[in-house]
Amino acid sequence: MKKLINNPEDVVKESLQGVALAHADLVKVHYDPDFVVRTDAPVQGKVGIISGGGSGHEPMHGGFVGKGMLDAACPGAVFTSPVPDQMLAATKAVDGGKGVLHIVKNYTGDIMNFEIAAELAAAEGIEVAVVVTNDDVAVKDSLYTAGRRGVGVTVLLEKIVGAAAEGGADLAEVKRIAEKVNAQGRSMGMALTSCTVPHAGKPTFELPDDEMEIGIGIHGEPGRRRVKIASAAEVATMLADPILEDMHLQSGDNVLAFVNGMGGTPQIELYVMYNELAKILQGKGVNITRNLVGSYITSLEMAGCSFTLLKLDDELTSLWDAPVLTPALRWGA
Amino acid sequence: MKKLINNPEDVVKESLQGVALAHADLVKVHYDPDFVVRTDAPVQGKVGIISGGGSGHEPMHGGFVGKGMLDAACPGAVFTSPVPDQMLAATKAVDGGKGVLHIVKNYTGDIMNFEIAAELAAAEGIEVAVVVTNDDVAVKDSLYTAGRRGVGVTVLLEKIVGAAAEGGADLAEVKRIAEKVNAQGRSMGMALTSCTVPHAGKPTFELPDDEMEIGIGIHGEPGRRRVKIASAAEVATMLADPILEDMHLQSGDNVLAFVNGMGGTPQIELYVMYNELAKILQGKGVNITRNLVGSYITSLEMAGCSFTLLKLDDELTSLWDAPVLTPALRWGA
Amino acid sequence: MQITAQHVITFLETVAARIKERRDELTQLDSAIGDADHGVNLDRGFTTVLAKLPTVADKDIGAILKTVGTTLVSTVGGASGPLYGTAFLRAGMAVADRFELGPDDVAAALEAALEGIQARGKSTRGEKTMIDAIGPGVDALKAALAAGDDFVIALRKSVAACEAGMQATIPMLATKGRASYLGERSIGHQDPGATSAHLMATVMLEVVEKA
Amino acid sequence: MQITAQHVITFLETVAARIKERRDELTQLDSAIGDADHGVNLDRGFTTVLAKLPTVADKDIGAILKTVGTTLVSTVGGASGPLYGTAFLRAGMAVADRFELGPDDVAAALEAALEGIQARGKSTRGEKTMIDAIGPGVDALKAALAAGDDFVIALRKSVAACEAGMQATIPMLATKGRASYLGERSIGHQDPGATSAHLMATVMLEVVEKA
Ligand SMILES: Nc1ncnc2c1ncn2[C@@H]1O[C@H](COP(=O)(O)OP(=O)(O)O)[C@@H](O)[C@H]1O
Ligand SMILES: Nc1ncnc2c1ncn2[C@@H]1O[C@H](COP(=O)(O)OP(=O)(O)O)[C@@H](O)[C@H]1O
Numbered sequence A, B: 001m002k003k004l005i006n007n008p009e010d011v012v013k014e015s016l017q018g019v020a021l022a023h024a025d026l027v028k029v030h031y032d033p034d035f036v037v038r039t040d041a042p043v044q045g046k047v048g049i050i051s052g053g054g055s056g057h058e059p060m061h062g063g064f065v066g067k068g069m070l071d072a073a074c075p076g077a078v079f080t081s082p083v084p085d086q087m088l089a090a091t092k093a094v095d096g097g098k099g100v101l102h103i104v105k106n107y108t109g110d111i112m113n114f115e116i117a118a119e120l121a122a123a124e125g126i127e128v129a130v131v132v133t134n135d136d137v138a139v140k141d142s143l144y145t146a147g148r149r150g151v152g153v154t155v156l157l158e159k160i161v162g163a164a165a166e167g168g169a170d171l172a173e174v175k176r177i178a179e180k181v182n183a184q185g186r187s188m189g190m191a192l193t194s195c196t197v198p199h200a201g202k203p204t205f206e207l208p209d210d211e212m213e214i215g216i217g218i219h220g221e222p223g224r225r226r227v228k229i230a231s232a233a234e235v236a237t238m239l240a241d242p243i244l245e246d247m248h249l250q251s252g253d254n255v256l257a258f259v260n261g262m263g264g265t266p267q268i269e270l271y272v273m274y275n276e277l278a279k280i281l282q283g284k285g286v287n288i289t290r291n292l293v294g295s296y297i298t299s300l301e302m303a304g305c306s307f308t309l310l311k312l313d314d315e316l317t318s319l320w321d322a323p324v325l326t327p328a329l330r331w332g333a
Numbered sequence C, D: 001m002q003i004t005a006q007h008v009i010t011f012l013e014t015v016a017a018r019i020k021e022r023r024d025e026l027t028q029l030d031s032a033i034g035d036a037d038h039g040v041n042l043d044r045g046f047t048t049v050l051a052k053l054p055t056v057a058d059k060d061i062g063a064i065l066k067t068v069g070t071t072l073v074s075t076v077g078g079a080s081g082p083l084y085g086t087a088f089l090r091a092g093m094a095v096a097d098r099f100e101l102g103p104d105d106v107a108a109a110l111e112a113a114l115e116g117i118q119a120r121g122k123s124t125r126g127e128k129t130m131i132d133a134i135g136p137g138v139d140a141l142k143a144a145l146a147a148g149d150d151f152v153i154a155l156r157k158s159v160a161a162c163e164a165g166m167q168a169t170i171p172m173l174a175t176k177g178r179a180s181y182l183g184e185r186s187i188g189h190q191d192p193g194a195t196s197a198h199l200m201a202t203v204m205l206e207v208v209e210k211a
């Protein structure tokens, strides 16, 4: 295993220490239980926004803590959802008296650990609302299964909902907007290579030189199907088609197009993919009015990318444009 | 070769098309000769700042075009310095009547191609000044060799000099500041893996699973020596020691610490490395008063990182803090 | 025969040791249809449990099991943390204040644990989870005791049923947990949680056999 | 014998074809001590040259060579672009307005090319570059012609010297170009530019032999 780390057990903590040192102006890091929190938390009179999940997806979520986005983020072990103690402590740390929204990606572990934390927080008299993201069209949805995974939309949702809370929206309003974003966004991802969980020491799956995985999540899990490697144009179609089928976008609709790198894919390739996605949407008469290109929700060093489309209206557009000041996303400030 | 591309020949152009579509608010892309240029170029009465180099180092340089940084960037083929036609056209496009600074990384090819462009621009009556970055301590410097490579300092220099030009400094002043930054900055890099030039189709060098290259540049070239893989703490020492030996920093000095990813290294590892670097500098009594952590000057999908230290004074600090609005670096705007 | 708090401590110590031994095997199983952390998750949790045991050595069995449950919830994370945590919590509640347990008490505690997992996981049998190993194990234990089997015999039958249930997860299509994301591709792999559940069952048998 | 513009065109067409054939070999050499693009760079340049030849077919040799030079400068990039570009430009200036060249004219053009490369590259022999192949080749040609050798014989000696110079780059420590960054590790590899220079020399010989 080739990684710039010390002991696999210490990766998450040492990386958090680096974040604390590099971004002391924006965030503080609390240890045991671990969470990254805005330096000015709790912001009185503002709905608190927290998220969390396994580590290995950086910059998500810790990189999104700051003014206009998250109040706190709870990093679990690599690819392992955090424990309730973290979310409870973070919820208390960001509660400004107007309640706290938990942004949870739809994974059994995340759901259950946040659930327990919410129960405990409620017991301590903190009003908690929950939004679950489940935008991954690679997974067939059904009442009887774990349902779709939460992936790329989570990043966009954290930005938009963070802006709403910063703007003074109350908990119910923040939750409404959060659910709207989740309802209007869809994602699909692919991998050219696997990734290696530090404590596992070897790649989660083996992928021959001439094959790729289509329909992966963000935990190094294999995808829905394995196919021969193909051109950027073909890959773009494999990712965009299922999203478009699911979203029923009309010609003339406006979208935010998010081309995300999985961690080991260089920018030059992400822009090639963005170019392909733009061509596809242009063909459908869909307007890209906002975009995001970069590695924001990753699977360690996995090579690959994901597409996320979010249908925009004036409300979501202006919330997206609102200032944000975090280690990983920053504009207007 | 596993890459999200179409034809290797088209990677650079298609990636530029993606950039043009994604960042139309900030930059325009001119083709044949290729260069990325500020939408509002030429800015009258401002010194123009251009840079350029082989592609495959993204976001450098195209991602640094915009208000407060570069006026234009000239991307060559992957790892191949651009041709004089590009720099000549870019120089003309950004000339606001106060002359143009060429920021050139010290590679034989870059030097010669910029040299020819400068000769041609001068012939057309445009005043051109040149600064050559050569901050890589991995290379032994000497009058009789090609000298040190320009690496990480180039990113910091483009930001700082861009701020100076935006602030109204004249060409001589801009050149003075550029040379000061280059004189006060040093870098050293390492690779865990090689990278694959698209048209070459296979890794530039083979690296066993238990070895790494120390003292690499940014073109996938092998480094000065090959050693067994080591812990983050040990790697940090291998990179920081030669820099510190060369810089003679005093206890109490202020520096900008830049931990750069080579393209395939995830953020979680970069922050672990930043944590190690911070410990080393703390031990020397050197204060990190500014920092940058991320993949800003890369070698395609190479896994690895580089350290760059820049000695700061009030002038450089305030120029670093000045607003910048580019696709890859943005604050205060 | 009676199970004492000391037996429970021995059970927990042995489970912790066994998980450390089989940590990589469990993680490997999770690589195939999950995210390669199950063994690491449980090892992290039970290592902490081990450290906490001295503080509860003199407590009743219910208190010991509740401490294990909260410790697992607070240290494991993932899906198995809340699930095994809830399991031990519910088991502990089922035998609150007791310093000795008879076979039926053990069966009742295990049944409470099973219900706790199903409630927390919103899952039923046949979804390719730990429940597919625990469920049959609990059924077999109850049936054997009802039929008058001696405790050790009954536990042997229980472990056998548990093992069969674990193996039965191989051909199953997962509809819960990460494995469900693989759809058809989840078929043909043994569920990691079912495997760790079977590990605990075998340790329980060993401890009782030695009792 | 005399070299005509048509011979020069044939030379350029053959060089372009040969570089395409050996593109990957040249790139491989550059992988070892450079950045794996030399073959690709020259192929890009000479493919454009090929496309431009028809526009200069009726021009004098000087004009043809100057067009080649500017085309290489404008399309190759890297170190070899300005270097070979300057070489052809200087050669073209040396034989401006000429439609036919004698052996001494060719030698003069090649010497001008060599000086152009050294001026642009600020390099001398022994630094593990293309100069180490071109230099000896030019020397041998001049010496042989001075000794009264027939042109073909002289060119054969020149190519032989060029080849020896190319091979002599293998044990050299690079002090110019990317290879210099490798320090000691540059030793033991043949220089890509010296190799492409030798390729052009052999093509020149072939063309003249057929002339
Ligand atoms: N809804 C559920 N009900 C019961 N057991 C479940 C459920 N979801 C997952 N599991 C069990 O949890 C195991 C995975 O645990 P672990 O790998 O530690 O957590 P994660 O899946 O979050 O990485 C699975 O093998 C399965 O047996
Ligand atoms: N200063 C120099 N003088 C003469 N030849 C040089 C010089 N620097 C490099 N070269 C030649 O250029 C060749 C490399 O060309 P190429 O790979 O196309 O450019 P780059 O090195 O920029 O990638 C080297 O093999 C060497 O022969």
Ligand SMILES: [Mg+2]
Residues within 6 Å of the ligand: A054, A079, A080, A081, A109, C035, C037, C078, C079
């Ligand atoms: Mg997990």
Ligand SMILES: [Mg+2]
Residues within 6 Å of the ligand: B054, B079, B080, B081, B109, D035, D037, D078, D079
């Ligand atoms: Mg090159």
Ligand SMILES: [Mg+2]
Residues within 6 Å of the ligand: C030, C034, C035, C036, C037, C038, C078
């Ligand atoms: Mg798991």
Ligand SMILES: [Mg+2]
Residues within 6 Å of the ligand: D030, D034, D035, D036, D037, D038, D078, D178
């Ligand atoms: Mg080269």
